[in-house]
Every structure is written in C-alpha cells, then in structure tokens.
Amino acid sequence: MIMNVVRSRVAFAFLMMIAAGGCSSPPIHSLSRGGTTIVIDASQSRVRLFNRDGRANALTLTADSDRPLPQERQSQADFPRRGGVYTWLAPQSQWIDPVTGHPRRWPPELAMDAGPTQVLAVDSRHLKLLGPPLASNVRQQVEWALHDDGSLQLAVCLLPAGEPAKPWSPWVITGVRSDTVVAVRAGSVHFKDSAYEVIWHRAVTERDGWLLVNLRDIAIKGKVFLNSQPIIAAWRDGQWLVRVGQESSAVRHADDAPVELYFDPANDYFELEFVGPYRPVTSDGANQWIEQWHIVPTATPELRAIDRFVTR
Numbered sequence: 001m002i003m004n005v006v007r008s009r010v011a012f013a014f015l016m017m018i019a020a021g022g023c024s025s026p027p028i029h030s031l032s033r034g035g036t037t038i039v040i041d042a043s044q045s046r047v048r049l050f051n052r053d054g055r056a057n058a059l060t061l062t063a064d065s066d067r068p069l070p071q072e073r074q075s076q077a078d079f080p081r082r083g084g085v086y087t088w089l090a091p092q093s094q095w096i097d098p099v100t101g102h103p104r105r106w107p108p109e110l111a112m113d114a115g116p117t118q119v120l121a122v123d124s125r126h127l128k129l130l131g132p133p134l135a136s137n138v139r140q141q142v143e144w145a146l147h148d149d150g151s152l153q154l155a156v157c158l159l160p161a162g163e164p165a166k167p168w169s170p171w172v173i174t175g176v177r178s179d180t181v182v183a184v185r186a187g188s189v190h191f192k193d194s195a196y197e198v199i200w201h202r203a204v205t206e207r208d209g210w211l212l213v214n215l216r217d218i219a220i221k222g223k224v225f226l227n228s229q230p231i232i233a234a235w236r237d238g239q240w241l242v243r244v245g246q247e248s249s250a251v252r253h254a255d256d257a258p259v260e261l262y263f264d265p266a267n268d269y270f271e272l273e274f275v276g277p278y279r280p281v282t283s284d285g286a287n288q289w290i291e292q293w294h295i296v297p298t299a300t301p302e303l304r305a306i307d308r309f310v311t312r
Helices: 002-019 110-114 196-203
Strands: 028-033 036-041 046-052 084-090 118-123 126-130 138-146 152-160 169-176 181-185 188-190 204-207 210-214 222-227 231-236 239-245 259-264 269-275 288-297
Touching (some): 036 138, 046 288, 084 110, 084 138, 084 152, 169 288, 239 269
Antiparallel strands (some): 028 036, 036 046, 046 084, 126 138, 152 288, 169 269, 181 231, 204 210, 222 259, 259 269
8 A cells, every 4th residue: 555655656746747847848758648648758768657547657667767877888786777668679689889889788778778869749649759879870769659548559660870780679678576467478488598497487377378477486587588479468556557569470589589578586676578570770660669558457467357458
C-alpha cells in the first residue's frame, strides 16, 4: 500500500511539473488519449510514466532515475540503471567508443542511451523524437502515438547519419524489479552460458503456451534468448503492461533473438527486451520496429486476461 502511494505521488508530481511549465521548451512531454497518459523525458530519451484511468505507473523507475546523466566513459559498476523504457542499437558486439573509435561492449554510448533528442512533431496524442548522431553513424527516430482505445504504438526507426558500415537492429528495453511477474510466449530458448539453463528452469513455469518467470528465484546474473512470438507482459500493482511486437521472420544478428531477458539480481534490476530485424540502415526508413502497448487491469497475474494478444 505504501509503495502504491509513493508511485501515485511520483506520477502526480510529473503531471504537476508539466502543467506548471516547470521546463522551458519542455524536455518532458505528456500525451493523453482514451484514459491513458504517457510521460516522455526527451532530455534522457526515457519513457517515465505509462498509466491508465489514474492507476499506478505501469513502468518501474529506480533510485537512479533522477541521478545526473553519466559521463561518457564509465565502468560497468557505476553505470546507472534508471528503469522506464529506453532504446538502444543491437548487437552490443558492434558498439563503438565515441572517444577512441574502438569497439566497446559496455557501457552504452551516452548519446544512444540518453540523447538528448530533438522534437520533430508533438501534439496531445503524438510525439516524434530524433536522437543525436552516434559513433556508428546511425540516428534513432522514436515515435509514440496514442489510440482512441488507450493503447499506444511505439515505432523505432534507424536512420543514417553518415555512412553506417554495418546493419543494425532496433532494441527496445523495459527495466523492472523483482516485484514484477513476467510472462513471455514459449519458444526455443538458448543461453550464452549453458550452466544458466538450470537457473532458468528453476524460475520458470510453463502454462498454456506462456512462460511465467519468477524473478525472485533468479540469483545469478545472466541472459536468456527466446525465439518466440514477440509478446512481453509485466504484472505489478494489479495490472499487466503488455508489449506486442510486430511479427517478423526476418533474421536477427547471431548474438540476438526477438525476445531477450536480462537478469541482474544483485542490483534488483531486470530488462525485458525486443530486438528487431538485423538490416542495413537506409534513408528510406526501412529499418523499423513497431510495437503496441496495452494496460490490462487484473487483481492477480491471470494469464487469461492477456490471451487475446496471442496470435494463434
């Protein structure tokens, strides 16, 4: 109950800051339609609030969410995990250090992780942002549009900023804590570390084509890759946040899969990820990933409440 009050106050504070004009040429944008509100911080390229009918925030924000932005070169240990929803480029093995020009698997380039972004279009239900040029000669264009029924469409388009040397995939991530119940569709699963398979199976229950993941049962850092229908559902505070990605048989990079789950239990931080097709980055915007978001209220993490999003 206390956490629900805190989350409601955080959401209220966001909306009050916007209403009061707390930011000049505001980096924080609020969109509303069909009972749904989304708050996007363009200064950090983060979705910070997504709720419906005044309910609790369906997104998780961590204690790092209001920390100052990191410097460009930081270690893995002190890189902030802010939560919300954010977009990167995949595969991680192709990341480039913007200072040295050499490969760098971690941390992510600051411009990719946190912008800032340029507003291309905005109204009460639609926002389009363009990220800065990255060391890979790619820019991220991210667009949110609320529908009349309160659902949301997110489109990420990769565009050239120079001559990208390699294809890339859009990568959309939701950060959550262990108080979240996670459901993904069953499919083939693989692991970079085969020993992690035992940990995975201890934490997962299969039911009616769904894999229910108990994050509290995962005690070791690791990652799981699933070739499955692109649906990720996260239940907390009496509601499911359901992300439904576009169906695509297009190839991913060998390092990736359509659905990926990253576990960092020592920091109580977990990432729910979609990785789009691995394609050349061209000016026609063909390298694009589209997903739909839905909020489904239900007192318990009942799978029947979200079965309608499954393609049979």
